[in-house]
Amino acid sequence: MTTRQWRDGQAVASDFPLSEVSERLEEDGSLIWVDLCDPGRAHLAELAGELGLDSHAVEDAVTAYERPKATRHARHTFLTVYATRLDPGDPTPGRRESRLVTSRISAFVLPRGIITVRSDDTFDMAPVLERWNEDPELLRLGVGALVHGLLDTVVDGHFEAIQRLDDAIEGLEDLLFDDRGPSHEVQVRTYRLRKELVELRRVVLPMREVVNAVLRHRSELEGRHTELDGSYDDLYDHVLRASEWTESLRDMITTVFETNLSLQDARLNTVMKKLTGWAAIIAVPTAVTGWFGQNVPYPGFGKGSGVLMSAGVILGIGVVLYIVFKRKSWI
Incomplete structure (x- = not known):
């Protein structure tokens, strides 16, 4: 568990117990962040009882396989997003398992604070905290700055994973048109990339709805700060670009798969023509000697x-x- 408090953009307290969260939220100019990594139901129940969190949202925070979404409740907005990371390299030849690692992050967005819940520690919150601390003036604008910093870091991770998949597809195209390249390796890598893109698409495409919902609910959670409008518009633009890039990569890997099949057919036809030509050449002397029954001492x-x-x-x-x-x- 990690806790942090800012007042007027400056950090004033950290690592305080959950029992003090509600009191600190009441302080003027206060901004609270609570991070729970793989929390037990007792911790969530304690926090939900203290802050009046919706029971359905609490259940969604610990339930597996929740899709990315943003839901407005009576006293808070509940978010679920997925951070992504593509493991580097491929040390095992012929590996078909996906290298994409996804980490679920749920967030309860309150008028003066945000509570993040992570299922494990595969996603590091340090870059998010660093982004928050590097601009104290932005934190003066309230909880919207915290939400933007979290979502922007997640979307940046999406871009990094997409970029690496794009580079992998380009490398696959070079191998595809190499006549001496291993065809089995092309098939395995194509299958793995398609699998990774399907998994990535499941968490990237719904982000448009999440950011849209956050934009709608901002005015309900806080006094609307127009200074953040440009940041959120830029975030939404990044989400759209990530979605479009993912779709284009999906089309590219489908094209690579179909091209590989076409090249395999073309190579098979070439082999068949060669074998047929040699068979015809050999058939002539075989037919002549067989027809006339030629048999000479050897x-x-x-x-x-x-x-x-x-x-x-x-x-x-x-x-x-x-x-x-x-x-x-x-x-």
Whole structure:
């Protein structure tokens, strides 16, 4: 649990107990932040009873698989958003598991404070706190500044994940048109990227509704500060860009998948033409000698060693052809 209090934009207290939250919220010019990481139901029940938090919102804060949303209740607004992070690298060849890590953050937005609830510590709140502290004048504008700082950090994380997926798709395109590139690796990476984009899309697209709801409810939570309007408009623009970028990447990876199938068909046709050509060349002497029944003495003719020699020639040529075809991925 982390607690912090600002007054007139300046930090005045930290790490105070939950029992003091309601009293500090009543102080003029006070701004409160309470962060609970993987809280027990007892902590949430204590806080809900002290601050009058809606029971449905408290239940949503601890329930798994809640979608991103913003809901207005009698005394507060409840938010659920997901921070994202894409693990770097791919140390395991052929890895199909998604590298996208999502962290749920729920927030109870009060007129003079914000309470964040995280399911685990995969999302670090330090950058959010740093963003809040770097501009004391912004904190004078009230809880809207805290909400904006939190959402802006989350959206920046979305952009970082999207950018890395974009770079991964570009690398996949280079591998796709490499005739000597491993086709299986292209298929595995395409599958993994599609899976990661689907997961990312689930948390990025609903952010438009979340930011819209926050914009509508701002005037209900606080005196409307027009100084924050530009910041929220910029935040909404970033959310739209992230959504559009995610959709465009989804189309790109679908195109890569379809192009890979087309290239596989084209390569298969080329192989078939080569094999058919060689089969036609070999068929001519085979047909002539077979039709006329030509049979001439060969080394070992009429001897037992000749059988072994001919069997060895057949086996050796067969092994050589198998190795050549395997290296060319024809079989």
